[in-house]
Amino acid sequence: MKKIYLLSITLLLFTFNLRAQEGWYLQNTLENQYLESVYFVDQNIGYTVGQSDLIFKTTNGGDDWNQVGSANGKSVGFINKDTGIVVGDYGSVLLTTDGGSDWEIKNIDSTYFLNSIKFLNENFAWAVGFRYDDAQGIVLSTINGGQTWSPHLILNEYGFFSVDFVDENNGWIVGWFGRVQKTTDGGQTWVGKSIPPGENLYSVKFTDLNNGWIFGGDGVIYHTNDGGINWSPQSSGAQAHLFSGYFVDQSYGWAVGAAGLIVKTTNGGINWIDQSVKSSDIYNPYYFSSIYLIDRNTGWIVGNGGIVFKTTDGGGVTSVDYNNPGIDNFSLNQNYPNPFNPTTNIGFRIASASGGGFVTLKVYDILGREVATLVNEEKPAGNYEVEFDGGALASGIYFYKLQTGNYTSVKKMILIK
Numbered sequence: 001m002k003k004i005y006l007l008s009i010t011l012l013l014f015t016f017n018l019r020a021q022e023g024w025y026l027q028n029t030l031e032n033q034y035l036e037s038v039y040f041v042d043q044n045i046g047y048t049v050g051q052s053d054l055i056f057k058t059t060n061g062g063d064d065w066n067q068v069g070s071a072n073g074k075s076v077g078f079i080n081k082d083t084g085i086v087v088g089d090y091g092s093v094l095l096t097t098d099g100g101s102d103w104e105i106k107n108i109d110s111t112y113f114l115n116s117i118k119f120l121n122e123n124f125a126w127a128v129g130f131r132y133d134d135a136q137g138i139v140l141s142t143i144n145g146g147q148t149w150s151p152h153l154i155l156n157e158y159g160f161f162s163v164d165f166v167d168e169n170n171g172w173i174v175g176w177f178g179r180v181q182k183t184t185d186g187g188q189t190w191v192g193k194s195i196p197p198g199e200n201l202y203s204v205k206f207t208d209l210n211n212g213w214i215f216g217g218d219g220v221i222y223h224t225n226d227g228g229i230n231w232s233p234q235s236s237g238a239q240a241h242l243f244s245g246y247f248v249d250q251s252y253g254w255a256v257g258a259a260g261l262i263v264k265t266t267n268g269g270i271n272w273i274d275q276s277v278k279s280s281d282i283y284n285p286y287y288f289s290s291i292y293l294i295d296r297n298t299g300w301i302v303g304n305g306g307i308v309f310k311t312t313d314g315g316g317v318t319s320v321d322y323n324n325p326g327i328d329n330f331s332l333n334q335n336y337p338n339p340f341n342p343t344t345n346i347g348f349r350i351a352s353a354s355g356g357g358f359v360t361l362k363v364y365d366i367l368g369r370e371v372a373t374l375v376n377e378e379k380p381a382g383n384y385e386v387e388f389d390g391g392a393l394a395s396g397i398y399f400y401k402l403q404t405g406n407y408t409s410v411k412k413m414i415l416i417k
Helices: none
Strands: 002-005 025-029 035-040 046-050 054-058 066-070 073-078 084-088 093-096 102-105 112-119 125-131 136-142 150-158 160-165 171-175 179-183 191-194 201-206 212-216 220-224 232-235 242-247 253-257 262-265 288-293 299-303 307-311 343-350 357-365 370-379 382-389 396-404 407-415
Touching: 035 299, 035 307, 046 073, 046 084, 046 288, 046 299, 054 073, 073 125, 084 112, 084 125, 112 136, 125 160, 125 171, 136 160, 136 171, 150 179, 171 201, 171 212, 179 201, 212 242, 212 253, 220 242, 253 288, 253 299, 343 357, 343 396, 370 382, 370 396
Parallel strands: 035 073, 035 288, 073 112, 112 160, 160 201, 201 242, 242 288
Antiparallel strands: 002 102, 025 307, 035 046, 046 054, 054 066, 073 084, 084 093, 093 102, 112 125, 125 136, 136 150, 160 171, 171 179, 179 191, 201 212, 212 220, 220 232, 242 253, 253 262, 288 299, 299 307, 343 382, 357 370, 357 396, 396 407
């Protein structure tokens, strides 16, 4: 058994005395970080992980954060103040039973890229993601508190982004191309279905055996009240991607995503209220990856640049007309065909109210290396489509990113030769 012993190193934080502020406020910035996931055990103890291969812990509600471990972390989950799991790329699975002082490294297949962890109780946990070499969807499960893990490949399904369970038998996972999977036997077998229009689904959250929500590309939100047999669309009013959603009960929920997007509901998603926050730097907008709340009032959001936002009043009450022809009329379409070999088309729209501007559209490999620049110039408002030729590239997963002004959108595509 391998263990990592690390001294707790306090990072330089930009801490603001904003306790009296209303709504969502920037509580801290962890320098040189890109935070992917946040989880709080109570109002004081919380953890966050990200792309910098570090694990951070707070014991005072997010005012200060200390490094307590090292992991290529995409998701973190705890069942109490001592016991938690972090999962990430290259089969990264780490377990702590002493509040993050020590982390046990579990030997998992290095081709597994894990995006989400659900730690249900002292015995049961599930992690989902994809296999790097063929993008096959992967589910890992443990029945002994994370000591050993069993892999389950779901044939003919691409990668998964999020997993949630309400008990030891009933769970759901969501992923690429609008696919939703359900199990009633603890993950031994899964039944899948497609949610139109086929946008990637990034987050799933259930409050009980019947009521659940899924969140995805271009502001997609769906709700079920029969355990996932049927799904009904809900109008978030947003067009930016929603990467994380969380409900504290059947009525109160939030979702966050690109371009500082935050939406809230107090009636189970019948109506969604905008609580978005905008960065003062239009060339570096907030990009929210994860949200977690401990009750209807207190919660945290993390994202790019090491940002940590907090609220103690449920995010306040704000309202924005999403029909206003502004930033939310930008869009980046899913490429077609997808998967492709070797060419595919990518469409995007520049909002009319913006009057146009400088636009970049770039392609990256799974390690974040830029492999192609498709657009890098001033463009007037309008609809556009470009062709991407992957003939010189290896089969695999690629990302394409559109950026103009304070709008940023990223989508995945698969090259199969």
